[in-house]
Amino acid sequence: MxxxxxxxxxxxxxxRYWFEDGLVEIGMGVLFASIALVFSIVAVATAGGVPSPYGxxxxxxxxxxLLSGSLAIRPAIQAAKDRVTYPRTGYVAxxxxxxxxxxxxVAALVVTVAIVTGPVAGSLTAADRIIAVQALTLxxxxxxxxxxxxxxxxxxxxxxxxxxxxxxxxVSLGQYGQMAxxxxxxxxxxxxxxxxxxxxxxxxxSAPDREPRS
Numbered sequence: 001m002x003x004x005x006x007x008x009x010x011x012x013x014x015x016r017y018w019f020e021d022g023l024v025e026i027g028m029g030v031l032f033a034s035i036a037l038v039f040s041i042v043a044v045a046t047a048g049g050v051p052s053p054y055g056x057x058x059x060x061x062x063x064x065x066l067l068s069g070s071l072a073i074r075p076a077i078q079a080a081k082d083r084v085t086y087p088r089t090g091y092v093a094x095x096x097x098x099x100x101x102x103x104x105x106v107a108a109l110v111v112t113v114a115i116v117t118g119p120v121a122g123s124l125t126a127a128d129r130i131i132a133v134q135a136l137t138l139x140x141x142x143x144x145x146x147x148x149x150x151x152x153x154x155x156x157x158x159x160x161x162x163x164x165x166x167x168x169x170x171v172s173l174g175q176y177g178q179m180a181x182x183x184x185x186x187x188x189x190x191x192x193x194x195x196x197x198x199x200x201x202x203x204x205x206s207a208p209d210r211e212p213r214s
Contacts, residue, residue, distance in 0.1 A: 012148070012149060012150050015145075015148050015149040016149040016150055016151055017089075018149070019145065019149055019151055019154070019197070020085075020197070020201055021081065021084065021085045021197065021198055021201040022193065022194035022195060022196065022197025022198035022199075022200075022201065023077050023080045023081060023084065023085065023194065023198065024077055024194070025142075025157070025190045025191065025193050025194030025197065026190070026191055026194035026195065026198065027073050027076055027077045027080070027194075028073070028141070028187075028190045028194075029186075029187045029188070029189075029190035029191030029194060030187070030191070031069045031073055031187075032138075032183045032184075032186045032187035032190065033183075033184065033187035033188075033191070034069065035069075035183045035187075036179075036180045036181075036182075036183035036184035036187055037180075039176050039177075039179040039180035039183060040176075040177075040180040040184075042176045043173065043174055043176035043177040043179075043180055046174070046176060084202075085201075087207070088205040088206065088207060089205055128169055130175065130179075131165060131168050131169055131175075131178050131179070131182060132165065132169065134165070134179065134182060135161060135162055135164070135165025135166075135168070135182055136162070136165070138161050138165075138182070138183075138186050139158040139159075139161040139162045139165070140158070141158075142154040142155070142157040142158045142161070142190075143155065143158040146158065153193050153196075153197065154193075156193070157189045157190060157193055160185070160186075160189040161182075161185065161186045161189060164181065164182055164185030164186065164189070165182055167181070167185075168181045168182045168185075
């Protein structure tokens with residue numbers, strides 16, 4: 001039992017190390033900010049309920065951005081860590097075992113959503129449901145990461161994203177404007193958290209000594 005507990009703690013520490021420098025949050029923030037920008041362009045292009053060819057172009061760009069961004073974000077974060085993190089505190093590699101904790105968090109989230117939205121589902125429009133699902137999905141990302149790593153700031157990010165989703169439900173910006181607000185708020189929360197973590201990390205770690213030039 002003690003051995004299993006120690007192994008679980010070691011796994012949590014290595015996962016925490018992945019988020020320690022804040023670069024993951026900054027990378028996600030940049031991706032979400034790009035998505036928010038595209039939604040803003042589409043919202044402006046379709047203002048007044050009149051479809052515009054720019055709206056279709058914007059949605060096409062959004063799809064391409066999601067695909068390319070999802071593929072590029074991890075290599076970009078890895079490259080940043082190779083340059084900033086690993087020279088300071090070393091490289092840590094670990095396997096990613098099946099996590100019952102993450103499954104429990106997702107299950108709890110699904111149950112909570114069902115309980116909260118069930119009684120009012122009839123009063124929500126299709127656009128409201130889209131915003132609600134998007135907000136909860138985005139919030140689940142830092143929530144699960146926080147459960148796996150034990151970093152409290154990730155829980156706070158999840159709370160902020162849900163709060164931004166509630167605001168997006170209330171304001172009258174149109175569906176694309178609401179999506180821009182949601183992703184923009186998520187991007188700001190992630191980026192500010194990441195910058196704060198990066199600043200703290202750089203302060204408490206030492207830069208590697210450079211070899212003198214010959």
